[in-house]
Amino acid sequence: MRLRKIAAAVLAAVTCTSGLIALAGPALAAPPSSTADDVQPFIIGGEPATENYSFYTKLLSNGRFGCGGSLIAPLWVVTADHCIGSVTSVRIGGTTLGAGETRSVVQQIGGPSGYDIALLKLGSPSAQAPITITETALNTGTAVRIMGHGQTCPTRGCGSAPNQLMQLDTSLVTGCTANFVPSHELCVGDESGAGACYGDSGGPLVVRANNRWELGGATSRAGRNNPECATAPSIYMKVPAFLSWIEGHTGDLGGDPGPGPGPGNCSGETFTGTLSSGSSAYQPNGSYYYSAASGTHRGCLTGPSGSDYDLYLQKWNGSTWATVKSGATEAANETVEYAGTAGYYRWQVHAYSGSGSYTLKTDKP
Known part of the structure; x- marks a missing residue:
């Protein structure tokens, strides 16, 4: 069981008057003062998304953006547990905050044993292509990509969230100490000034495998309880470690079958x-x-x-x-x-x- 605190029903929210992304308490309240215990990651030092990630999901609370997530089946999104509680809908696909396909959320399921992972069930199937949960080994040194709409400067409230989806190519590292559980979590990035920062936790960490992007992680928290972003690694939930729990709710998501033999072999x-x-x-x-x-x-x-x-x-x-x-x-x-x-x-x-x-x-x- 995890030892770290998980705030109940915490959702990062956009403040209309300032456009700042911050952690909120109940119902889009003003952000509290920063503490090392509640750092939630965003993308810093990245670049605008170079492609349309059909699986990338924006979690909305009464229409306002809060967290990220990943579409893993037509009716299911995986995200961070601390993001759920007031999610009313999602927007799937697209590279800007307003783009994508909107679906209502009818069920929010918290993760097992206090882990920072959760599932959202949609009111109707998404037409966007879901991402496969990877079977690739996620070892130290593995090249990965993270993405999100989060704060792009390192201190809380220092700037507005970008309308453009941002991405960062980085790798799995060692050095996470904030109650890090290596069997179920990933340590990502380093102290180079690029990495995750305040804002939409729950967003995807992807790895290139089988000539496509596959899902490896979901953004969770700072790796050393640092209040300033990109000065230490970030911690992501290792999504493949929760596959049995996920499929207990979603049903069989299927494995990686590899490519077919080519077109033209069907006659119906x-x-x-x-x-x-x-x-x-x-x-x-x-x-x-x-x-x-x-x-x-x-x-x-x-x-x-x-x-x-x-x-x-x-x-x-x-x-x-x-x-x-x-x-x-x-x-x-x-x-x-x-x-x-x-x-x-x-x-x-x-x-x-x-x-x-x-x-x-x-x-x-």
Whole structure:
């Protein structure tokens, strides 16, 4: 069990009159004076986001931005436990505070044994492409990327939150001492003047694996209880360490299947559509299909030349659409094959980069 204090129902909020991001107590109160015990990380020394992260989620309290999170399934977002309590909706995707797809939040689930991790259940499925929780070993020295809309100067209240999503390439390090639990937490960054700072905790730490971004962590706190940002490492929750707990609520999120054998191996129904970069569509025809028997589901996607289109097969588990197989290489074409039991299924086509028309051929049992 963790020893550090976790403030109940704490949410970082935007103060309308000043535009400053700060930790708030109940219902968007003015920020308290800084103490080493409540430092919450933001991005400092980073750069504007170089791509549209479809999974990046902005947590809102009555429309006001507070924390970050990551879409891990159409109905589920993972974030920090200290961010929940007054979250009313989320905005998914987009690289500015006002951009993205808005969904209501119908359930907020705190993490196990006091760990700073939480789940949000959405009122309706997101059309954005979720991020896969990585199976890659997260060892000291691993290159990672962090992101957020947080304060970009090192002391509390020293500047406004950027409208533009910021990112920072850094690595996993040693040196975190603030009740650090290495089996369930990650130590990130160093004293170089770049790292996390006050604001939207809960945001993603991602690692490049299988030719895509995969989720490794969620922002938690300062690594040495430092009140000044980017003077020490930051602590992130190690999301893969909580996979069993997560899937206990979401159902099976599916593993990493690797790329399919290529397009053109399907002979059943054909669906077409047009996507812009960062958008998604569901087939058949924005709906789903029922398979009465066990057998093989196969999808063959052909995307525009020079694009990166991805294909996901999702199954309804009674409460949410869970991705059971995916093709997410850097190519325009993907093939996905899955041996499944009877149930409801749908295909998600996602334009990771590039725009244009696609063709999806499908087979089912």
